[in-house]
Amino acid sequence: MSTASVSLPNWITYGLMPLLNLTLAFVISGLVVWLIGENPFEAVKLLLIGALGRGEGIGFTLFYATNFIFTGLSVAVAIHAGLFNIGSEGQAYLGGLGAALVALALDNYLPWYATMPFAILGAAAAGAAWAFIPAWLQAKRGSHIVITTIMFNFIGAALMVYLLVNVLIVPGKMAPETRTFLEGGQLPKLDWLMELFGLKLGAAPFNFSFIIALVMCVVVWFLIWRTKFGYEMRTLGISPSAASYAGIPYARTVIITMLISGGLAGMMALNPVMGASARLQVEFVGGAGFVGIAVSLMGRNHPLGIVLAALLFGILYQGGGELSFDMPNITRDMIVVIQGLVILFAGALEFMFRPALVRIYQNFVKA
Amino acid sequence: MTDQPAIELVGIDKKFGAVHANKNINLTVAKGSIHGIIGENGAGKSTLMSILYGFYQADSGEIRINGKPVNIKDSQTAINAGIGMVHQHFMLVENFTVLENIMLGAEGGALLAKGVASARAELKRLETDYGLDVDPDAVIEELAVGLQQRVEILKAMYRGAEILILDEPTGVLTPSEADHLFKILGVLRDQGKTVILITHKLREIMAITDTVSVMRRGEMVATRKTKETSVEELAELMVGRRVLLRVEKGEASPGDVVLSVRNLTVKDNRGVTMVDNVSFDVRAGEIVGIAGVAGNGQSELLEALSGIRQPSSGEILIDGQPIGRASPARLRELGLAHIPEDRHHMGLVLKFEEYENAVLGYHRDPKYGRGFMLDLDAMQADATEKIEKYDIRPPNPRLKTANFSGGNQQKIVVAREIERDPRILLIGQPTRGVDIGAIEFIHRRIIDMRDQGKALLLVSVELDEIRALSDRILVMFAGHIVGEKTAEAGEQTLGLMMAGIAA
Ligand SMILES: Nc1ncnc2c1ncn2[C@@H]1O[C@H](COP(=O)(O)OP(=O)(O)OP(=O)(O)O)[C@@H](O)[C@H]1O
Numbered sequence: 087m088s089t090a091s092v093s094l095p096n097w098i099t100y101g102l103m104p105l106l107n108l109t110l111a112f113v114i115s116g117l118v119v120w121l122i123g124e125n126p127f128e129a130v131k132l133l134l135i136g137a138l139g140r141g142e143g144i145g146f147t148l149f150y151a152t153n154f155i156f157t158g159l160s161v162a163v164a165i166h167a168g169l170f171n172i173g174s175e176g177q178a179y180l181g182g183l184g185a186a187l188v189a190l191a192l193d194n195y196l197p198w199y200a201t202m203p204f205a206i207l208g209a210a211a212a213g214a215a216w217a218f219i220p221a222w223l224q225a226k227r228g229s230h231i232v233i234t235t236i237m238f239n240f241i242g243a244a245l246m247v248y249l250l251v252n253v254l255i256v257p258g259k260m261a262p263e264t265r266t267f268l269e270g271g272q273l274p275k276l277d278w279l280m281e282l283f284g285l286k287l288g289a290a291p292f293n294f295s296f297i298i299a300l301v302m303c304v305v306v307w308f309l310i311w312r313t314k315f316g317y318e319m320r321t322l323g324i325s326p327s328a329a330s331y332a333g334i335p336y337a338r339t340v341i342i343t344m345l346i347s348g349g350l351a352g353m354m355a356l357n358p359v360m361g362a363s364a365r366l367q368v369e370f371v372g373g374a375g376f377v378g379i380a381v382s383l384m385g386r387n388h389p390l391g392i393v394l395a396a397l398l399f400g401i402l403y404q405g406g407g408e409l410s411f412d413m414p415n416i417t418r419d420m421i422v423v424i425q426g427l428v429i430l431f432a433g434a435l436e437f438m439f440r441p442a443l444v445r446i447y448q449n450f451v452k453a
Numbered sequence: 454m455t456d457q458p459a460i461e462l463v464g465i466d467k468k469f470g471a472v473h474a475n476k477n478i479n480l481t482v483a484k485g486s487i488h489g490i491i492g493e494n495g496a497g498k499s500t501l502m503s504i505l506y507g508f509y510q511a512d513s514g515e516i517r518i519n520g521k522p523v524n525i526k527d528s529q530t531a532i533n534a535g536i537g538m539v540h541q542h543f544m545l546v547e548n549f550t551v552l553e554n555i556m557l558g559a560e561g562g563a564l565l566a567k568g569v570a571s572a573r574a575e576l577k578r579l580e581t582d583y584g585l586d587v588d589p590d591a592v593i594e595e596l597a598v599g600l601q602q603r604v605e606i607l608k609a610m611y612r613g614a615e616i617l618i619l620d621e622p623t624g625v626l627t628p629s630e631a632d633h634l635f636k637i638l639g640v641l642r643d644q645g646k647t648v649i650l651i652t653h654k655l656r657e658i659m660a661i662t663d664t665v666s667v668m669r670r671g672e673m674v675a676t677r678k679t680k681e682t683s684v685e686e687l688a689e690l691m692v693g694r695r696v697l698l699r700v701e702k703g704e705a706s707p708g709d710v711v712l713s714v715r716n717l718t719v720k721d722n723r724g725v726t727m728v729d730n731v732s733f734d735v736r737a738g739e740i741v742g743i744a745g746v747a748g749n750g751q752s753e754l755l756e757a758l759s760g761i762r763q764p765s766s767g768e769i770l771i772d773g774q775p776i777g778r779a780s781p782a783r784l785r786e787l788g789l790a791h792i793p794e795d796r797h798h799m800g801l802v803l804k805f806e807e808y809e810n811a812v813l814g815y816h817r818d819p820k821y822g823r824g825f826m827l828d829l830d831a832m833q834a835d836a837t838e839k840i841e842k843y844d845i846r847p848p849n850p851r852l853k854t855a856n857f858s859g860g861n862q863q864k865i866v867v868a869r870e871i872e873r874d875p876r877i878l879l880i881g882q883p884t885r886g887v888d889i890g891a892i893e894f895i896h897r898r899i900i901d902m903r904d905q906g907k908a909l910l911l912v913s914v915e916l917d918e919i920r921a922l923s924d925r926i927l928v929m930f931a932g933h934i935v936g937e938k939t940a941e942a943g944e945q946t947l948g949l950m951m952a953g954i955a956a
């Protein structure tokens with residue numbers, strides 16, 4: 087309390103503090119691993135080798151990270167305007183529909199790089215559309231966006247299953263999925279990028295979506311800190327009363343922000359749908375929308391932080407998978423526990439070390 | 454033991470980056486006295502008190518309480534050392550009762566019931582001893598500001614405070630609430646408690662303190678016995694030059710009606726009618742003052758006129774044209790600017806850097822970036838200009854607004870709205886928390902605007918300010934305008950009208 091108003095240099099706030107939190111999360115995870123009778127050091131080693139040991143592992147790690155960058159950006163944009171968008175999961179799911187429809191329509195006629203802009207627009211438009219109704223309800227009726235976006239996750243999931251089972255399914259097939267896109271509807275793998283570093287991509291689905299994600303990081307940074315609309319978003323997010331004084335229209339700002347947020351979530355679908363499986367399948371989002379909340383929190387709602395946090399969660403996802411394969415005692419659920427600990431310490435308890443750091447820093451500066 | 458001073462600060466030094474907020478401060482406060490601290494905005498008064506109360510740590514120096522050196526490393530140590538603080542922005546839980554707020558953090562044991570009973574008894578004693586009467590079962594949000602402040606004082610006393618610090622306590626009080634506060638402080642002193650009072654109002658210093666210390670630019674420049682000094686000397690010590698304590702202004706030459714209000718009725722968020730069928734005009738080249746005790750509808754009137762709150766009936770006209778449901782943005786385009794009453798709530802986004810606040814409300818102006826983009830260089834250049842013109846300290850447009858002192862924050866808002874050169878200016882409490890030198894400057898600017906033919910509407914709870922600036926005074930009571938007077942009207946007359954007794 088008494089230290090809350092002291093400002094610390096950026097390298098402590100954005101470097102040291104997250105690092106300490108992360109270390110603590112790993113120490114506690116290590117204890118848990120030790121309690122179930124495995125060697126924690128061995129486990130860390132397996133996890134890191136699984137995620138970063140070979141080109142293929144890195145490829146998977148970056149593939150997951152790409153998902154998390156998109157959903158992290160989606161959550162962050164909304165948070166800057168004071169909106170907690172829990173619906174990135176559903177918006178990404180619907181984004182898949184937008185991307186798939188474009189790919190199915192064009193893959194026969196166009197090369198991938200010509201399909202891509204339309205697919206980006208399609209995915210973003212579908213995600214944005216799915217965010218629109220909760221946004222409208224919040225803006226005009228005051229229905230809380232947290233509740234409505236959660237509801238829309240369920241509705242979206244049901245809708246997608248219905249469409250895949252009844253409409254988009256390939257006639258005569260059992261699996262609820264679309265046909266495989268032709269090459270014109272696929273995003274190319276980034277094996278050339280890996281080869282620059284002398285790595286082999288192998289079977290990993292690391293693809294062009296990663297580049298789109300990085301471009302979106304720059305776009306989001308620009309939007310928030312360099313545009314008039316971003317200024318209005320931030321004003322509304324920090325002080326709704328100052329926003330109303332300044333004549334910033336509440337409803338318009340909320341709706342546009344949520345459309346952008348939903349659009350970013352929708353674009354996540356490009357990665358698994360057009361970059362990996364080359365078809366639309368059920369449940370392809372797989373929780374990435376929710377991980378986006380943690381990624382945004384941990385990345386302090388800043389695109390650079392989001393990239394770093396997304397990489398961390400990519401490592402946990404990929405390395406965790408490998409680990410549960412090598413140490414059967416450590417199940418998939420254990421990995422979820424470890425991810426939960428990281429979220430707890432790096433997200434929810436992000437300021438736990440702050441008072442102590444302030445003291446140390448002040449003594450250090452005095453001396 | 455008894456002749457030990459209650460507080461001794463020896464060589465206190467504090468820097469915030471490049472800002473040297475406290476330079477080698479020495480201060481002695483006698484036990485059982487009321488000690489005033491005055492100084493310009495940003496002089497370092499709040500910082501010094503925050504160090505005494507453990508919010509900040511001094512870079513060097515020593516604090517002695519009753520002659521004993523104490524290392525005050527947080528507020529808890531300060532409380533244990535018998536120091537209590539009443540913050541300008543109250544730290545009360547709005548939907549708790551008075552009793553619950555007072556016990557908060559000092560519940561005493563795991564079982565609440567026993568603590569409640571003894572707290573109630575202790576509260577009773579404090580009430581009778583110090584004249585601090587409030588209903589222990591009243592909910593905070595339903596209490597008037599003056600009473601909330603009393604709860605803050607009770608909270609400190611309940612924790613055994615021997616030394617009470619009040620940082621600009623009267624800024625939010627009505628004159629009668631302020632009088633009552635001073636009575637309480639007098640009783641506290643008579644009971645042997647020590648009080649430190651920070652204020653910009655020299656009249657209060659003269660009325661209540663025993664000793665007064667003056668700070669300027671981080672230094673403690675003088676300490677005087679109140680009996681042996683004068684308002685003029687203090688003003689000069691503070692600012693370093695002679696200050697005009699009363700603005701001079703010529704006759705107004707009012708022109709056409711620019712702003713008219715017809716049968717305006719405005720409700721607050723709870724649906725209570727706060728402005729009731731009010732009509733008046735403001736002409737070009739005149740200042741119309743609205744006098745009234747806080748909470749009689751002035752805030753809602755300003756909000757309706759600036760487009761923040763939709764009136765429930767009646768009309769507002771600019772140049773004879775009804776504005777309908779014009780938004781604040783549209784009204785700005787029509788040449789209406791607004792210095793809001795509450796800078797923290799409306800006028801500023803405290804987490805923004807200074808230059809971002811310097812364009813709040815005008816950020817869509819092409820001057821600050823073409824199309825949808827913001828031109829940060831243009832914004833910062835613009836902010837730097839205003840900082841120079843209004844002597845905002847420290848002169849750094851990149852500093853977070855929360856890190857400016859209260860008075861300098863106010864100057865950021867005033868500079869933004871006046872420099873827009875509007876045709877109509879709505880002014881709410883323009884000098885709240887502002888030092889006398891800056892008050893002189895702001896009043897000068899307001900009168901200049903009048904002389905340039907602008908229409909100005911001034912709302913202030915400071916009767917002196919209303920009388921000094923206004924060409925016509927409307928008195929507001931319980932949502933009605935109960936009468937109109939000229940600036941020559943006596944304080945007595947206006948006071949009675951404000952209380953709803955005379956018309
Ligand atoms: N946390 C902070 N970080 C950086 N600068 C600060 C911080 N707190 C205060 N300052 C600076 O220290 C100086 C002294 O501020 P302080 O609030 O003590 O002034 P003050 O005398 O209380 O003024 P006022 O009468 O306007 O309230 C100012 O220049 C202010 O900008």
Ligand SMILES: [Mg+2]
Pocket residue numbers: 498499500620858859
């Ligand atoms: Mg202050």
